Amino acid sequence: MQRWNRKKTQFPVLVFLLFLFIVFSNLHSENSILQIQDGHDRSPRHQDSITYVKPNLFSRQNHGPEVLDRFSTCNSTKEYSGRKIAWTDRTPRYGHRRDTLESCDVFSGKWVFDNSSYPLYKESDCPYMSDQLACHKHGRSDLGYQYWRWQPHNCNLKRWNATEMWEKLRDKRLMFVGDSLNRGQWISMVCLLQSVIPADKRSMSPNAALTIFEAEEYNATVEFLWAPLLVESNSDDPVNHRLDDRIIRPDSVLKHASEWENADILIFNSYLWWRQGPVKLLWSAEANGVCEELDSLGAMELAMGAWADWASKVNPLKKRVFFVTMSPTHLWSREWKPENEGNCYSETSPIDLEGYWGSGSDLPTMHMVEKVLSKLSSKVSVLNITQLSEYRKDGHPSIYRKFWEALKPEQLSNPASYSDCIHWCLPGVPDVWNEFLFHFL
Numbered sequence: 001m002q003r004w005n006r007k008k009t010q011f012p013v014l015v016f017l018l019f020l021f022i023v024f025s026n027l028h029s030e031n032s033i034l035q036i037q038d039g040h041d042r043s044p045r046h047q048d049s050i051t052y053v054k055p056n057l058f059s060r061q062n063h064g065p066e067v068l069d070r071f072s073t074c075n076s077t078k079e080y081s082g083r084k085i086a087w088t089d090r091t092p093r094y095g096h097r098r099d100t101l102e103s104c105d106v107f108s109g110k111w112v113f114d115n116s117s118y119p120l121y122k123e124s125d126c127p128y129m130s131d132q133l134a135c136h137k138h139g140r141s142d143l144g145y146q147y148w149r150w151q152p153h154n155c156n157l158k159r160w161n162a163t164e165m166w167e168k169l170r171d172k173r174l175m176f177v178g179d180s181l182n183r184g185q186w187i188s189m190v191c192l193l194q195s196v197i198p199a200d201k202r203s204m205s206p207n208a209a210l211t212i213f214e215a216e217e218y219n220a221t222v223e224f225l226w227a228p229l230l231v232e233s234n235s236d237d238p239v240n241h242r243l244d245d246r247i248i249r250p251d252s253v254l255k256h257a258s259e260w261e262n263a264d265i266l267i268f269n270s271y272l273w274w275r276q277g278p279v280k281l282l283w284s285a286e287a288n289g290v291c292e293e294l295d296s297l298g299a300m301e302l303a304m305g306a307w308a309d310w311a312s313k314v315n316p317l318k319k320r321v322f323f324v325t326m327s328p329t330h331l332w333s334r335e336w337k338p339e340n341e342g343n344c345y346s347e348t349s350p351i352d353l354e355g356y357w358g359s360g361s362d363l364p365t366m367h368m369v370e371k372v373l374s375k376l377s378s379k380v381s382v383l384n385i386t387q388l389s390e391y392r393k394d395g396h397p398s399i400y401r402k403f404w405e406a407l408k409p410e411q412l413s414n415p416a417s418y419s420d421c422i423h424w425c426l427p428g429v430p431d432v433w434n435e436f437l438f439h440f441l
């Protein structure tokens with residue numbers, strides 16, 4: 001049974017201060033104007049007409065609205081007008097659906113302790129490791145979290161083989177697009193892959209909105225693009241992002257899509273950045289800086305719609321697109337250990353209750369995402385990592401990572417108070433997410 005606690009999840013602002021990366025974004029965006037189409041809600045109980053906005057329509061003569069940055073503000077804020085994103089699945093039905101090729105649900109299974117084949121790499125052997133995720137280096141002494149293999153109930157996952165993965169990537173660009181969780185998966189992938197490439201035949205670009213790992217002999221790159229809300233927003237600078245007053249352009253993914261357009265394999269995620277209260281919408285057609293305000297689920301649905309409009313035009317024979325479902329957090333230990341007032345701090349083993357589901361994984365969000373992705377099933381494959389990662393309360397850095405600002409004595413005396421129960425130690429859980437990718441490619 002899935003457990004669902006209705007308590008509203010609030011991510012402390014601190015959490016968002018923890019995202020690393022040091023360079024200013026120089027993202028250039030194509031401005032967009034939009035066309036508003038009047039339509040009618042098909043559901044009979046609604047008589048009001050709903051305005052549908054076509055995303056990403058722009059003309060080169062008309063230089064549309066300003067690109068949002070962290071200094072963007074709303075002149076004023078009014079109630080949500082009810083505008084929705086118009087996108088349609090224009091898929092000609094292809095002969096097969098990629099995500100059902102597989103008769104076995106690889107996401108349903110259990111964690112098995114396996115210290116003979118795991119970890120797949122050593123933390124200290126990966127020169128691209130992040131100080132946010134290098135838990136052993138930062139003092140974690142229980143290393144059990146590195147030794148778990150995911151075992152699907154009815155089949156086996158393909159065994160990781162870095163050389164074989166490089167062969168799949170030959171002459172290709174693999175790009176991760178999303179937030180710091182997705183960046184963790186990207187670092188995991190780089191660490192999984194880098195060992196078989198001689199040091200002088202690989203390179204990493206300086207950190208920026210788009211960061212690129214390159215392997216010369218395969219003519220291949222493994223890239224990460226910071227786009228935590230998928231659509232254009234005032235949080236698009238990987239370091240200096242606004243934490244309060246989130247503003248998005250719900251009808252524009254162009255700024256980011258121009259960066260990811262030419263990648264061959266794309267892995268998207270988006271979730272945690274939506275979990276912090278209402279979001280301001282600044283529609284592209286709005287010339288006077290008047291924002292609308294909408295709850296985060298509604299706002300994420302608009303963003304997913306604009307992204308889906310892009311995804312629906314993908315030719316799946318030329319481009320592989322994956323969407324990674326929400327990454328669970330373990331902020332309240334009472335959810336797996338009744339009456340306990342801690343969090344993931346000092347947890348050393350997975351939860352073994354099958355179907356365990358914590359309050360950090362918002363079910364209405366999952367249903368919305370599933371609805372959007374089901375219409376894109378011929379274009380986008382789902383990496384449904386939520387349930388399996390729910391079990392891994394032991395997999396977070398907690399206090400064993402670099403913190404960017406000095407910790408106060410009262411924090412140090414209460415480690416749980418500053419524990420990171422959101423990101424994941426490496427080697428660890430994201431390596432398994434990448435094994436799914438390897439399995440499906």
Ligand SMILES: *[C@@H]1O[C@H](CO)[C@@H](O)[C@H](O)[C@H]1NC(C)=O
Pocket residue numbers: 115116
């Ligand atoms: C694996 O774990 C078992 C049981 O904890 C232990 O006896 C064994 O020494 C470990 N092997 C390795 C290679 O760490």
Ligand SMILES: *[C@@H]1O[C@H](CO)[C@@H](O)[C@H](O)[C@H]1NC(C)=O
Pocket residue numbers: 161162163164167
């Ligand atoms: C890994 O893949 C390469 C290339 O496909 C193959 O030659 C090699 O035998 C594989 N290694 C293992 C351990 O299976």
Ligand SMILES: *[C@@H]1O[C@H](CO)[C@@H](O)[C@H](O)[C@H]1NC(C)=O
Pocket residue numbers: 171172173219
């Ligand atoms: C490298 O890959 C690109 C595609 O990403 C391709 O256009 C180019 O021809 C490749 N270069 C070589 C030398 O194979």
Ligand SMILES: *[C@@H]1O[C@H](CO)[C@@H](O)[C@H](O)[C@H]1NC(C)=O
Pocket residue numbers: 073075287288289290
């Ligand atoms: C805010 O309103 C003022 C005057 O009404 C206008 O000049 C300005 O351009 C507006 N700001 C934005 C961001 O549209």
Ligand SMILES: *[C@@H]1O[C@H](CO)[C@@H](O)[C@H](O)[C@H]1NC(C)=O
Pocket residue numbers: 325366367369370373382384386387
């Ligand atoms: C992912 O799997 C869970 C069950 O573990 C299911 O409830 C959810 O709908 C799935 N999400 C998607 C997007 O397929």
